Amino acid sequence: MIAETILLKARMGNTDSHTLASARAAGAYRASAKTLAAAPEEIVQLVKDSGLRGRGGAGFPTGLKWTFLPKNRDATYLCVNADESEPGTFKDRLILEEDPHLLIEGIVIACRAIRCAHAYLYIRGEFCLPHERIRAAADEAYAAGLLGPNAGGPGQAIDLTIHRGAGAYICGEETALLNSIEGKKGQPRMKPPFPTNVGLFGKPTVINNVETLANLPFIVEKGPDAYRAIGTEKSPGTRLMSVSGHVERPGVYEVAHGVPMRGLIEDLAGGVRGGRKLKALIPGGSSTPVLTAEEAYAVNVDFESVQAAGSMLGSGGCIVMDETTDMVWALDKLAHFYAHESCGQCTPCREGSGWIAEIVRKIATGKGTRADLEKLESLAAQIVGNTICVFSDALAMPVVSHVTKFRAEFEAHLADRASSSSAAP
Amino acid sequence: MAKFTLNGVEREVPDGINLIEAALLSKVRIPHYCYHPGLSPEGNCRMCVVEIEGIPKLQTACTTLVADGMVVETESEKVIQERTEVMEFLLRNHPIDCPICDQAGECGLQKYYMEHGLHDSRVAVEEKILKRKRVDLGPLVVLDSERCILCSRCVRFCDEVAGVRELVLANRGGRSEITTFPGRTLENPYSGNVVDICPVGALTSKDFRFKVRVWFLKTADSICPGCERGCNIYLEQYQNEVQRIRPRANPDVNRWWICDDGRLDYKWINRDRLLRAEGEAGTHPPERADEEAARMLKEASSVLLVASPRSSNENLFALKRFRDAALPRAALVGGSFRKPWEEDRILKRPDRNPNRKGMELLGLSGDLEGALRTGPECVLVVENDLLGDRPELADLLRGKKLIALASNRDATAEAAALRIPVCTYAETEGSWTNFEGRTQAFRPVLKAVGESRPVFRVLEGIARALEASLAWSDFETLRAETFQAAPALGGLARTSGGGAHAL
Numbered sequence: 001m002i003a004e005t006i007l008l009k010a011r012m013g014n015t016d017s018h019t020l021a022s023a024r025a026a027g028a029y030r031a032s033a034k035t036l037a038a039a040p041e042e043i044v045q046l047v048k049d050s051g052l053r054g055r056g057g058a059g060f061p062t063g064l065k066w067t068f069l070p071k072n073r074d075a076t077y078l079c080v081n082a083d084e085s086e087p088g089t090f091k092d093r094l095i096l097e098e099d100p101h102l103l104i105e106g107i108v109i110a111c112r113a114i115r116c117a118h119a120y121l122y123i124r125g126e127f128c129l130p131h132e133r134i135r136a137a138a139d140e141a142y143a144a145g146l147l148g149p150n151a152g153g154p155g156q157a158i159d160l161t162i163h164r165g166a167g168a169y170i171c172g173e174e175t176a177l178l179n180s181i182e183g184k185k186g187q188p189r190m191k192p193p194f195p196t197n198v199g200l201f202g203k204p205t206v207i208n209n210v211e212t213l214a215n216l217p218f219i220v221e222k223g224p225d226a227y228r229a230i231g232t233e234k235s236p237g238t239r240l241m242s243v244s245g246h247v248e249r250p251g252v253y254e255v256a257h258g259v260p261m262r263g264l265i266e267d268l269a270g271g272v273r274g275g276r277k278l279k280a281l282i283p284g285g286s287s288t289p290v291l292t293a294e295e296a297y298a299v300n301v302d303f304e305s306v307q308a309a310g311s312m313l314g315s316g317g318c319i320v321m322d323e324t325t326d327m328v329w330a331l332d333k334l335a336h337f338y339a340h341e342s343c344g345q346c347t348p349c350r351e352g353s354g355w356i357a358e359i360v361r362k363i364a365t366g367k368g369t370r371a372d373l374e375k376l377e378s379l380a381a382q383i384v385g386n387t388i389c390v391f392s393d394a395l396a397m398p399v400v401s402h403v404t405k406f407r408a409e410f411e412a413h414l415a416d417r418a419s420s421s422s423a424a425p
Numbered sequence: 426m427a428k429f430t431l432n433g434v435e436r437e438v439p440d441g442i443n444l445i446e447a448a449l450l451s452k453v454r455i456p457h458y459c460y461h462p463g464l465s466p467e468g469n470c471r472m473c474v475v476e477i478e479g480i481p482k483l484q485t486a487c488t489t490l491v492a493d494g495m496v497v498e499t500e501s502e503k504v505i506q507e508r509t510e511v512m513e514f515l516l517r518n519h520p521i522d523c524p525i526c527d528q529a530g531e532c533g534l535q536k537y538y539m540e541h542g543l544h545d546s547r548v549a550v551e552e553k554i555l556k557r558k559r560v561d562l563g564p565l566v567v568l569d570s571e572r573c574i575l576c577s578r579c580v581r582f583c584d585e586v587a588g589v590r591e592l593v594l595a596n597r598g599g600r601s602e603i604t605t606f607p608g609r610t611l612e613n614p615y616s617g618n619v620v621d622i623c624p625v626g627a628l629t630s631k632d633f634r635f636k637v638r639v640w641f642l643k644t645a646d647s648i649c650p651g652c653e654r655g656c657n658i659y660l661e662q663y664q665n666e667v668q669r670i671r672p673r674a675n676p677d678v679n680r681w682w683i684c685d686d687g688r689l690d691y692k693w694i695n696r697d698r699l700l701r702a703e704g705e706a707g708t709h710p711p712e713r714a715d716e717e718a719a720r721m722l723k724e725a726s727s728v729l730l731v732a733s734p735r736s737s738n739e740n741l742f743a744l745k746r747f748r749d750a751a752l753p754r755a756a757l758v759g760g761s762f763r764k765p766w767e768e769d770r771i772l773k774r775p776d777r778n779p780n781r782k783g784m785e786l787l788g789l790s791g792d793l794e795g796a797l798r799t800g801p802e803c804v805l806v807v808e809n810d811l812l813g814d815r816p817e818l819a820d821l822l823r824g825k826k827l828i829a830l831a832s833n834r835d836a837t838a839e840a841a842a843l844r845i846p847v848c849t850y851a852e853t854e855g856s857w858t859n860f861e862g863r864t865q866a867f868r869p870v871l872k873a874v875g876e877s878r879p880v881f882r883v884l885e886g887i888a889r890a891l892e893a894s895l896a897w898s899d900f901e902t903l904r905a906e907t908f909q910a911a912p913a914l915g916g917l918a919r920t921s922g923g924g925a926h927a928l
Contacts, residue, residue, distance in 0.1 A: 168597070185594065190468050190488050194558070344575065344601035345469045351514035356601035358552060375547055382510040386471050387481050 002263030005230060005256040008214050012098035018133045020140040023096045023101035029146055031217035036153050039224040043113035047216065049224035052234040056081055056172075057285065058312045059235075059303045066114050066360040068196035069204045071135065072356040077205040078110055078119040079181070080213060081132070083172035085124055086285035086316030087337060090211035091240035094252045096123070096130035100137035104160070106213030108151060111158045114206055118159045122177050123139050135162055145199035168339035173389050175209040176343065187343045211240055231257030235302035239313070243269040243322035246276065254378055257289035257302040258380075264301055265320060276322040280406070284314025286334055287394030289401035311401070326412050328364045335360040338395040350394040352383035356399060369416045378404055429495040444486035444497060445473055446883055450512040455499050456508060456537050456673065458624045459576035462488035463681045464585055467502055470576050471511050472537070476501045476865065508541040516546075518599065518626075519555045520571045528626030530639040534574070554599050562592075562924035563611030564627050565685060566620055570602050573627035579603060579619035582801075585684060587613040587773070603627070615771060617688040621671055622681070630669070632689060637663045640916055643869035646673060648857055650735065650850055651687040652766070653776040655859030658683060658690070660870040667691040667851055677918075678863065691851075697834045700875030701845040711876055714845045715883065718805070718828050719890030721843060722875045725826060726802035728755035729796050730788045733809035734778035735761065737855025737882065738864065738914055739900070741780070741787050742907035743881035744807055751893035756801065759784045760793030774860055783858035786913040803828065807880060810835035830883055846877035854900045856917060863918040
């Protein structure tokens with residue numbers, strides 16, 4: 001039996017956990033107060049020592065990212081990525097709704113560390129309650145002087161602007177997010193230059209995920225060693241895993257990195273619904289390669305273990321599919337999502353995403369042929385790695401993994417399937 | 426300078442240029458659609474990918490600056506395969522309606538499909554996404570959205586060159602479309618350029634489309650006569666009529682652009698031309714016309730010759746020599762009252778005469794009105810529509826014997842006692858000197874219309890009838906003499922560029 005390791009969820013669960021009074025009573029803003037006496041470099045070092053890795057999907061070391069900022073700079077921006085849109089992922093939403101002050105405290109600490117006087121929080125347009133909560137929390141923090149002209153110490157401002165998106169998945173891509181804040185069309189930018197050099201309004205900018213920043217108060221208050229004591233060597237700390245799909249108790253579970261995936265599914269999420277068997281599991285949000293039941297039960301919840309199994313822990317969006325799932329149908333849902341969300345900038349992604357979705361639909365509805373299946377695989381290979389951002393990879397990975405790992409199911413859907421397998425209903 | 430290796434050969438190119446430009450300097454062409462040297466690079470079409478040693482992924486040449494020691498492959502198997510795949514994607518939703526498309530013959534899709542196409546299509550026609558056809562974007566431009574490859578050149582042109590936000594890429598993914606902003610039209614004074622830079626048949630010119638297949642066009646390097654900027658252009662003709670004008674790149678003058686007024690400033694070449702010499706007694710064959718002019722000039726007690734800032738340097742010089750050789754007592758002044766227009770910050774200059782500077786440098790300015798007031802009996806007007814440009818001059822011209830050397834039936838020609846047809850700039854060699862003192866040559870694209878002759882040949886003929894010695898064996902001799910006599914013209918300017926932007 002595994003249990004949750006509570007680090008970020010500590011104050012959640014009460015009906016007023018989102019208020020400043022409640023959060024403060026439970027220790028909020030103690031860590032950020034501590035940083036007021038610390039030099040920015042010390043905070044950066046602390047975070048580097050903690051081994052904190054980004055929770056948005058790529059798992060990039062947070063402290064290291066901060067050090068990419070140029071030494072001499074006249075302004076720095078922090079952008080908080082709260083555009084949580086990856087299908088299967090809903091853990092930032094929990095923080096925003098239940099403990100927004102944990103995030104604001106993390107923002108204050110990060111601003112102190114990178115000498116940022118103005119942070120932007122980009123929140124997904126469909127997040128109504130989370131937006132209401134974070135805005136109310138920001139108002140409270142301003143009123144209490146935790147944000148505002150002297151929030152970073154006398155005369156040192158830390159301002160927070162909350163920017164609502166308009167419902168585009170791509171705006172969660174960090175450079176599209178910058179364009180969107182600037183009032184431009186939400187399309188990814190060419191890299192280099194990287195945002196740490198040329199970011200928001202052309203200034204050096206750090207973009208961090210909500211959950212990443214929510215880890216900072218603990219690291220500052222308890223120290224890097226206490227943080228490293230949780231989780232694995234390469235994936236310190238805990239992880240908010242969003243478990244959805246065919247489980248008895250879907251929800252957000254906080255586990256120490258390194259716990260078995262089986263434990264997360266069976267002990268915490270109550271197991272596959274109705275006592276059925278697991279068929280497949282997407283471990284880190286819709287764009288990560290799907291795992292078979294066998295693979296899923298063999299991995300642990302940490303970056304390195306899932307990677308070794310050929311997938312990614314990504315944003316921790318764990319989608320569970322039981323034995324009744326039609327994997328062609330499942331891919332159809334994903335493919336149509338990506339075709340709908342491609343920004344349309346780069347040729348391979350714009351044309352490829354729609355084409356792939358069409359072929360999957362054709363196969364799913366029994367009209368596909370062997371040639372279509374081959375085309376599907378070759379198109380997935382064609383769109384990988386030749387676009388400005390990684391969106392096309394995010395579509396290709398599920399396509400390739402679904403078709404490769406569940407090939408028999410795809411073949412059974414074909415109109416020109418071999419007659420021996422025509423017994424399929 | 427940067428030393429880099431291109432397809433196995435070491436090259437040296439200036440620093441700070443991208444790989445497309447660096448390769449071009451080495452005569453290696455990297456296929457591309459969205460990149461244009463006059464616009465910021467976007468890297469969206471993915472056609473220009475190249476292999477760079479040490480970087481696992483293919484890189485877009487348009488957004489990669491050349492660097493010392495870089496090893497670049499533009500024709501490797503991986504690159505060719507990627508291009509082929511991009512071509513397949515670009516044509517996935519393209520209507521392939523080349524037989525009715527005006528771009529056919531100069532289309533980037535056709536061009537690269539022949540080099541990198543799959544030839545066995547994997548696309549079913551009924552699966553293509555249907556989009557808007559015949560979208561009226563503005564006075565000059567029509568959009569066919571299905572043909573569009575969404576390279577965004579036109580959007581960037583409006584934003585970056587014309588300086589107006591008129592076009593936008595709306596919607597997402599496969600439903601992306603070029604459109605005007607709500608309530609706006611594509612009507613900036615440079616809008617026609619989007620047709621030139623559109624690499625496919627999505628944006629077509631209302632003025633040119635359906636007129637003629639581009640492969641029937643004959644093209645000559647020319648100069649825009651519209652103002653004193655002297656934008657470099659291509660004049661293109663079919664059946665001895667000019668069909669369209671396109672900009673010719675010259676980084677020192679007009680970069681890759683021309684204004685819409687210049688683009689449409691050709692219709693007069695095909696219209697209302699003076700085909701034969703006409704006098705009060707009817708039409709004359711050329712030789713008779715010259716004799717008639719000579720008689721009028723000889724009989725007059727005083728003669729005024731009027732030069733034009735629209736004439737070529739060579740014709741202006743010929744007129745000077747004509748005066749010296751045949752009519753040494755005649756007065757010679759230059760002038761035009763073609764009303765100035767509003768200049769802009771892009772190309773348009775206020776003075777609408779292409780050779781004001783050349784006329785001045787040849788010493789042909791002067792007080793035209795004053796000269797007319799002295800009451801010359803006979804006035805020879807060369808390539809100058811005095812009455813059309815300034816109708817109030819009619820009073821000063823009244824009662825004077827008027828001879829017009831004119832290409833068109835303009836007001837001055839109509840009022841003249843003798844009108845002799847001359848060639849337009851589209852039919853002759855010549856040069857104009859722009860406001861910066863840059864002397865630029867134009868080449869003929871048409872055969873002389875009717876019985877029109879170059880101005881200097883008409884002047885030769887009149888001189889002959891006046892028994893004066895004035896003859897040039899060919900145009901080049903005249904040009905050499907002109908530049909020798911007027912070193913201030915500086916000879917023909919060398920340009921650091923030239924040509925259109927080839928894909």
